[in-house]
Amino acid sequence: MILLFHPRATRPRNCRLPLAVLALAAVLEGREEYEIVDGNLEEKPVEALLKLIDAHPVQLLGVSTMPGPQMVSAMEVSREIRKLRPHVKIVWGGYFPSIYPDAALNARYVDFIVRGQGEDTLLELIDALRGNRPLDSIRGLSYKDAFGLHRSNAERPMRGPDSFPWSPFHRLPVERYLRPSFFGKRTAVHHASIGCPFNCSFCGVHAAYGRDEKMESPERTVAILKHLIDQYGADSVQFYDMNFFLREDHARKLCDLMAPLKLRWWCEGRVDIMSRYSDETMAAIAGAGCAMIFFGAESGSDWALEEMQKGITTEQTLTMAKRTRKFGIIPEFSFVVGNPKDPERDTRETLRFIRRIKRINPDSEIIVQHYTPTPQKGSMYGDVDDKISFPDSPAGWATKRWMDFTLRIDTSAPWLKSTTKELIDNFELVVASRWPTVQDIRAPKWSRILLKTLSSWRYTLQVYSYPVELQWANSFIKLRKPKRESL
Numbered sequence: 001m002i003l004l005f006h007p008r009a010t011r012p013r014n015c016r017l018p019l020a021v022l023a024l025a026a027v028l029e030g031r032e033e034y035e036i037v038d039g040n041l042e043e044k045p046v047e048a049l050l051k052l053i054d055a056h057p058v059q060l061l062g063v064s065t066m067p068g069p070q071m072v073s074a075m076e077v078s079r080e081i082r083k084l085r086p087h088v089k090i091v092w093g094g095y096f097p098s099i100y101p102d103a104a105l106n107a108r109y110v111d112f113i114v115r116g117q118g119e120d121t122l123l124e125l126i127d128a129l130r131g132n133r134p135l136d137s138i139r140g141l142s143y144k145d146a147f148g149l150h151r152s153n154a155e156r157p158m159r160g161p162d163s164f165p166w167s168p169f170h171r172l173p174v175e176r177y178l179r180p181s182f183f184g185k186r187t188a189v190h191h192a193s194i195g196c197p198f199n200c201s202f203c204g205v206h207a208a209y210g211r212d213e214k215m216e217s218p219e220r221t222v223a224i225l226k227h228l229i230d231q232y233g234a235d236s237v238q239f240y241d242m243n244f245f246l247r248e249d250h251a252r253k254l255c256d257l258m259a260p261l262k263l264r265w266w267c268e269g270r271v272d273i274m275s276r277y278s279d280e281t282m283a284a285i286a287g288a289g290c291a292m293i294f295f296g297a298e299s300g301s302d303w304a305l306e307e308m309q310k311g312i313t314t315e316q317t318l319t320m321a322k323r324t325r326k327f328g329i330i331p332e333f334s335f336v337v338g339n340p341k342d343p344e345r346d347t348r349e350t351l352r353f354i355r356r357i358k359r360i361n362p363d364s365e366i367i368v369q370h371y372t373p374t375p376q377k378g379s380m381y382g383d384v385d386d387k388i389s390f391p392d393s394p395a396g397w398a399t400k401r402w403m404d405f406t407l408r409i410d411t412s413a414p415w416l417k418s419t420t421k422e423l424i425d426n427f428e429l430v431v432a433s434r435w436p437t438v439q440d441i442r443a444p445k446w447s448r449i450l451l452k453t454l455s456s457w458r459y460t461l462q463v464y465s466y467p468v469e470l471q472w473a474n475s476f477i478k479l480r481k482p483k484r485e486s487l
């Protein structure tokens with residue numbers, strides 16, 4: 001038997017379908033005996049895993065691991081299983097081992113790691129464990145050899161979603177994952193493509209997947225959504241693709257097919273691509289139920305965007321602020337402020353730019369994060385290699401200093417002066433209080449009014465320093481932050 005474990009990544013009330021283990025389950029279905037254990041639902045995942053291990057001949061425990069709190073849970077549970085049932089081999093897959101393969105393999109309780117797309121690599125690993133093929137023939141796999149040295153096989157080229165079977169939804173209590181959100185009463189999640197062809201210097205996606213994006217066919221996306229509606233009563237969906245709208249003809253066809261489903265939905269897009277779409281396509285996107293689009297605007301400075309190899313301009317961001325307003329879609333603009341080349345200038349210009357966006361489209365949701373480098377294949381942008389030395393084990397990544405780094409709360413970046421960091425954090429607090437996110441559906445009306453009242457003079461007069469009254473108000477109004485909703 002194969003066990004697929006999805007460690008806890010969210011509070012139970014925020015949990016969503018564990019797409020990574022569902023994708024792996026799809027290729028095991030009908031071929032291998034397997035079970036899924038989801039730490040987001042399971043109070044005691046170690047006990048649940050031990051029960052299965054003791055009742056079945058378990059060959060492999062597969063653990064899905066994203067950087068952040070999910071990695072901490074992966075570490076704790078894997079460590080415990082290794083201690084209690086040392087005969088079970090453990091493989092980690094997902095963004096953490098894909099970006100930090102050596103740190104993951106340094107853990108004594110990790111035998112193998114799968115980098116990038118996992119379906120084929122997992123099947124071949126199972127084959128190898130049965131003695132049917134050598135480990136060094138498996139693309140995308142890293143492992144420890146007989147001397148404990150790390151071996152990393154060649155990359156595995158990606159396959160498109162259509163070449164894999166559908167997720168076996170019936171293996172999970174799907175209704176428990178369809179949670180209320182701003183978009184509906186029963187919000188599902190779906191990934192309608194994999195990877196990303198762009199090369200933004202700070203992003204973990206091409207570090208894990210390379211520079212390729214494969215799209216699911218619109219027909220299959222719609223068939224899966226229809227299944228989630230018919231079988232489980234989904235009324236809304238969040239698409240987790242990096243670029244939901246990569247090509248206009250694809251977007252148009254998908255939206256035309258989705259319109260009759262009457263879903264309200266959220267997705268991620270790029271301002272350069274969407275600012276070129278025709279008015280007809282924008283109307284089709286809105287007409288198909290698109291309520292909100294997340295855009296990585298990243299900076300208010302064109303020089304910083306160029307430095308980050310983002311491939312967009314500030315003008316395109318402003319265009320999308322206007323166009324989304326015209327078509328009744330809420331834009332969510334995310335910024336990574338404090339570029340290592342000139343953090344003070346980037347911060348100054350970006351804060352000014354955010355104010356411009358708010359003038360053009362006051363409904364814009366603003367996400368402010370600190371510029372956080374991700375190790376890339378090759379050297380990192382901004383000569384950061386010399387300035388930051390990353391932890392070399394999961395335990396190192398689990399410390400407060402590196403958890404704050406991963407969660408972009410405090411990068412402790414040597415290039416960021418404490419006064420600049422404070423300015424970014426204070427500005428974020430003022431903007432988030434002046435316009436409390438519409439995505440926090442649990443926040444009572446009085447709390448929004450209080451935050452708006454307390455912050456509006458600061459925003460108008462641009463007085464961001466020492467926002468003690470806002471810190472006080474936020475200490476008891478725990479407003480849920482977009483993109484940090486899990487915590």
Ligand code: B12
Nearest residue numbers: 009020062063064068069070093094114117118204407486
């Ligand atoms: C959904 C999502 C979330 C969800 C939770 C997902 C989960 N794992 O439960 C939520 C919203 C909670 C979330 C939160 C965060 N996220 Co997030 N998230 C994503 C997102 C949008 C999609 C991931 C996904 O579901 N993909 C679909 C599945 C099918 O693909 P996959 O996960 O890659 O799985 C495949 C392979 O990796 C592999 N694989 C995965 N697991 C396993 C296990 C085994 C055994 C094997 C063999 C293979 C394998 O096979 C799978 C199928 O091919 C990605 C961006 C993206 N579009 O990919 C960011 C992303 C993964 N998140 C990221 C980050 C940073 C975070 C946060 C730290 C953000 C924050 N500041 O708070 C938090 C931390 C969460 C936590 N508690 O640990 C980064 C990670 C890279 C980095 N720089 O560190 C990403 C890449 C976004 C980005 N562009 O920067 N996230």
